[in-house]
Amino acid sequence: MLRNFFKIAFRNLTKHKVSTLINLFGLTLGVTACLVIYLITNYELSYDSFHPDQERIYRLVGDVKYNATDEKHSVGFIPNAVPAAVRKEIAGLETVAAFHNIETDVLVPDGNEKPKHFESRRRTGGTADIVVVDPQYFDIFSYEWLAGNPKTALNEPLKVVLSELKARKYFGDLPLAQIMGKDVIYRDSVRVSVAGIVKDWKQPTDFTFTDFISMATIRASKLKGEINLDEWNDNWSASQAFVKLPQGTTPAQLKPLFQQFSKQHFAKEMKFWPGLQPLSDLHFNENYQDNYSRKAHLPTLYGLMAVAAFILLIAAVNFINLSTAQSIQRAKEIGIRKVMGGSRTSLIFQFLSETALLTCLAVLIALLIVGPILSVMQSLTPTGLTFNLISLQTLLFLTGLVVITSLLAGFYPSWLLSSYLPALTLKGQSALKGGQKGYLRKGLIVFQFTVSLAFIIGTLIVGRQLSFMRNKDLGFSTDAIIDVHTLHDDKSRVLAQKIKQLADVDRVTMQWFPPMGQSYMVTKLKYRGKKEVEMDVSAKVGDENFIPLYQLHLLAGRNYHKSDSLREMVINATYAKALGFKKPADAINQLIDFQGRQYPIVGVVADFHEQSFHEKIGAVFISYMPRQAQNIGVKLATKGRQIDDLKTTLASIEKQWNEVYPENKFDYSFLDDSIAKLYEKEQKTAQLVNLATAIAILISCMGLFGLATFTAEQRTKEIGVRKVLGASVSSIVALLSQDFLKLVLISLIIASPIAWWAMNKWLQDFAYKVDIEWWVFVLAGLVAVAITLVTISFQSLKAALMNPAKSLRTE
Numbered sequence: 001m002l003r004n005f006f007k008i009a010f011r012n013l014t015k016h017k018v019s020t021l022i023n024l025f026g027l028t029l030g031v032t033a034c035l036v037i038y039l040i041t042n043y044e045l046s047y048d049s050f051h052p053d054q055e056r057i058y059r060l061v062g063d064v065k066y067n068a069t070d071e072k073h074s075v076g077f078i079p080n081a082v083p084a085a086v087r088k089e090i091a092g093l094e095t096v097a098a099f100h101n102i103e104t105d106v107l108v109p110d111g112n113e114k115p116k117h118f119e120s121r122r123r124t125g126g127t128a129d130i131v132v133v134d135p136q137y138f139d140i141f142s143y144e145w146l147a148g149n150p151k152t153a154l155n156e157p158l159k160v161v162l163s164e165l166k167a168r169k170y171f172g173d174l175p176l177a178q179i180m181g182k183d184v185i186y187r188d189s190v191r192v193s194v195a196g197i198v199k200d201w202k203q204p205t206d207f208t209f210t211d212f213i214s215m216a217t218i219r220a221s222k223l224k225g226e227i228n229l230d231e232w233n234d235n236w237s238a239s240q241a242f243v244k245l246p247q248g249t250t251p252a253q254l255k256p257l258f259q260q261f262s263k264q265h266f267a268k269e270m271k272f273w274p275g276l277q278p279l280s281d282l283h284f285n286e287n288y289q290d291n292y293s294r295k296a297h298l299p300t301l302y303g304l305m306a307v308a309a310f311i312l313l314i315a316a317v318n319f320i321n322l323s324t325a326q327s328i329q330r331a332k333e334i335g336i337r338k339v340m341g342g343s344r345t346s347l348i349f350q351f352l353s354e355t356a357l358l359t360c361l362a363v364l365i366a367l368l369i370v371g372p373i374l375s376v377m378q379s380l381t382p383t384g385l386t387f388n389l390i391s392l393q394t395l396l397f398l399t400g401l402v403v404i405t406s407l408l409a410g411f412y413p414s415w416l417l418s419s420y421l422p423a424l425t426l427k428g429q430s431a432l433k434g435g436q437k438g439y440l441r442k443g444l445i446v447f448q449f450t451v452s453l454a455f456i457i458g459t460l461i462v463g464r465q466l467s468f469m470r471n472k473d474l475g476f477s478t479d480a481i482i483d484v485h486t487l488h489d490d491k492s493r494v495l496a497q498k499i500k501q502l503a504d505v506d507r508v509t510m511q512w513f514p515p516m517g518q519s520y521m522v523t524k525l526k527y528r529g530k531k532e533v534e535m536d537v538s539a540k541v542g543d544e545n546f547i548p549l550y551q552l553h554l555l556a557g558r559n560y561h562k563s564d565s566l567r568e569m570v571i572n573a574t575y576a577k578a579l580g581f582k583k584p585a586d587a588i589n590q591l592i593d594f595q596g597r598q599y600p601i602v603g604v605v606a607d608f609h610e611q612s613f614h615e616k617i618g619a620v621f622i623s624y625m626p627r628q629a630q631n632i633g634v635k636l637a638t639k640g641r642q643i644d645d646l647k648t649t650l651a652s653i654e655k656q657w658n659e660v661y662p663e664n665k666f667d668y669s670f671l672d673d674s675i676a677k678l679y680e681k682e683q684k685t686a687q688l689v690n691l692a693t694a695i696a697i698l699i700s701c702m703g704l705f706g707l708a709t710f711t712a713e714q715r716t717k718e719i720g721v722r723k724v725l726g727a728s729v730s731s732i733v734a735l736l737s738q739d740f741l742k743l744v745l746i747s748l749i750i751a752s753p754i755a756w757w758a759m760n761k762w763l764q765d766f767a768y769k770v771d772i773e774w775w776v777f778v779l780a781g782l783v784a785v786a787i788t789l790v791t792i793s794f795q796s797l798k799a800a801l802m803n804p805a806k807s808l809r810t811e
Contacts, residue, residue, distance in 0.1 A: 027362035030315030037308040047283040058276035060241040065271040076288030080231040083241040095244040097136035101291040107185040128292040130211040148196025157220035161196035166210035206293035251276040318703035319409035355410025448700040449747035455693035457755035475608025477551040484632040485667040498656040504649040506635040512541035526593040540622040556584035557603035570603040575619035612678040613768040708792035736796040748781040
């Protein structure tokens with residue numbers, strides 16, 4: 001019986017080729033969009049979900065206040081001394097493990113040959129991979145050990161456990177047993193021996209660590225100068241700790257113990273309140289930052305799911321619209337089937353089989369094109385995302401998608417068509433009462449264009465915000481400036497001098513980092529004037545060339561003079577106001593307390609953006625600190641030069657780099673590119689909204705085209721009569737178009753408040769943003785009208801130009 005259903009379904013689909021192709025195209029787009037979005041969201045939501053007892057694993061985080069006037073804020077890291085004290089003093093924790101991210105190049109001794117050199121993965125654009133860990137780390141996170149004893153491998157100083165891939169990278173194809181005991185050198189002089197090798201995880205994870213140095217190594221090496229394990233009064237993002245709770249224990253039960261711990265150890269100026277963050281929250285919660293995890297935006301994932309649902313709904317609406325529009329053509333077929341003894345149930349199954357067959361075909365096409373689509377969309381998809389059809393999860397999703405889509409798109413048309421009365425349909429009369437047919441299709445068209453218009457409005461507003469961020473004056477120059485990332489050693493100054501001597505270089509500055517970017521530092525400054533003001537201030541570090549290179553605008557005073565140490569400061573206008581000065585000039589020669597010493601303010605610059613437009617401009621000071629200023633900012637000469645000249649200049653700079661750092665890759669970035677990375681999430685959002693808009697409009701237009709075709713066919717004789725009575729082509733086109741245009745206007749009225757609410761919520765995340773103007777909605781409406789007219793114009797003109805003698809011949 002099923003075979004018969006699908007056989008007849010295939011015949012009917014091939015008989016109505018235009019509607020079949022339109023429905024197939026729409027369903028394929030909808031199913032493909034759903035499949036791609038499912039792969040993205042499932043991949044992101046599966047991060048670190050594979051760990052045994054993952055529901056009992058928590059990160060030790062906290063809230064911090066550095067002084068009485070500071071606001072409490074959340075941090076994903078802790079003072080270095082906290083983990084050991086928590087392990088000792090707080091009962092009810094099964095395991096506590098701390099680790100510290102370090103960034104370093106690696107040397108691997110090679111007998112009498114020169115040691116092999118491996119650059120830090122962070123320097124080459126990768127994620128953090130080297131950590132100093134407590135032995136208990138491997139009690140919390142489960143690894144498959146290929147060599148070594150997990151219970152003793154990291155108990156002693158100067159030991160390291162490597163992942164299998166990293167061991168192969170360092171030592172090639174040596175048997176794992178022979179790699180054990182080999183030496184690896186970190187920080188040029190921290191020589192450790194391999195005490196274990198573990199298998200790399202295959203599943204998505206934020207813990208992409210490959211080198212696990214024993215915690216005992218810190219006190220036994222020069223790392224103790226970098227990581228102070230007894231530090232209570234400061235915290236760094238590299239300092240991390242995880243705990244595993246016993247079965248049945250909840251974070252709420254431990255809260256009083258953490259509060260008591262805080263009172264005991266943070267009774268002075270700095271306050272720190274420990275807390276627990278679930279492992280499942282680590283990949284998504286941007287309130288808790290660190291040096292290794294890539295944060296996914298959970299609202300964006302939910303938004304993607306909603307987009308997938310809407311696109312699939314639009315495709316289903318197309319199917320419903322075209323199926324019900326075809327009802328007159330299939331009325332006699334249904335009447336004959338009923339007269340011949342066909343039941344309503346069998347007719348419903350017949351029509352559902354047609355929908356299922358079309359949906360299965362759409363899924364097959366989607367499976368063929370999803371791979372190439374993921375390749376093209378690499379910039380929008382998370383790194384490591386692949387499509388695996390053999391996965392049980394994927395197969396279940398596709399099965400569910402076929403069933404839901406078939407029922408969604410096919411149930412109403414099958415129920416409607418099977419309800420026709422054979423006595424009426426065989427006489428050629430309508431089997432439905434009054435306006436039952438028209439209102440449903442009109443409502444579905446309104447739904448389609450409401451979704452499409454909401455996407456169009458979103459596209460316009462997101463585009464305006466991105467344009468605003470790209471074009472707004474940042475308060476400093478970004479043109480032809482590169483940031484050269486050195487190894488932070490004495491050679492960096494030698495390199496700066498060599499670059500400065502190049503003819504095509506305009507200016508060079510020793511700096512920590514540029515005025516704006518992902519890297520910044522906040523520190524405490526105190527002003528003892530009429531009123532004492534102590535506050536967090538962002539530090540911009542560079543030599544005397546920093547301010548002129550970036551063309552920061554001086555409002556009062558002067559630039560600080562050349563020196564070999566910190567002697568003077570320049571502050572921004574916001575900091576001057578925060579200190580109580582009415583005019584920038586009033587701040588000149590006032591003294592600022594920094595790290596126990598006082599420094600004069602010699603200049604005030606106009607405010608400039610140092611972070612993304614999500615953040616308000618805050619207090620900033622600029623000064624020269626030689627120990628921090630070890631990167632190089634280079635302003636390239638651009639006057640009268642072409643792109644090829646800039647490439648030549650970069651090649652010259654690289655040549656100087658290779659003379660100073662022959663073993664290291666030339667590491668630099670254009671300032672424009674670094675700033676663009678601040679808005680990477682917004683750029684992806686814009687691209688996804690644009691893509692969703694294009695798909696929604698395309699599906700809607702295909703459905704509109706099909707409906708216009710059927711409308712023109714149904715009104716063929718009416719058009720013929722009107723032409724005989726003298727109607728013009730333009731009046732007939734207007735007649736066929738006006739109903740659709742009314743529906744677009746209704747869609748705009750419904751979509752506008754929905755889009756305004758959604759975009760207003762999105763813009764609230766920005767400190768500097770565009771206003772939502774009324775003309776955006778008008779423009780969206782005009783775009784929708786234009787799309788509608790273009791879509792239906794072909795069929796309207798075709799019907800209007802038809803010879804009335806031909807259209808009336810069948811009477």
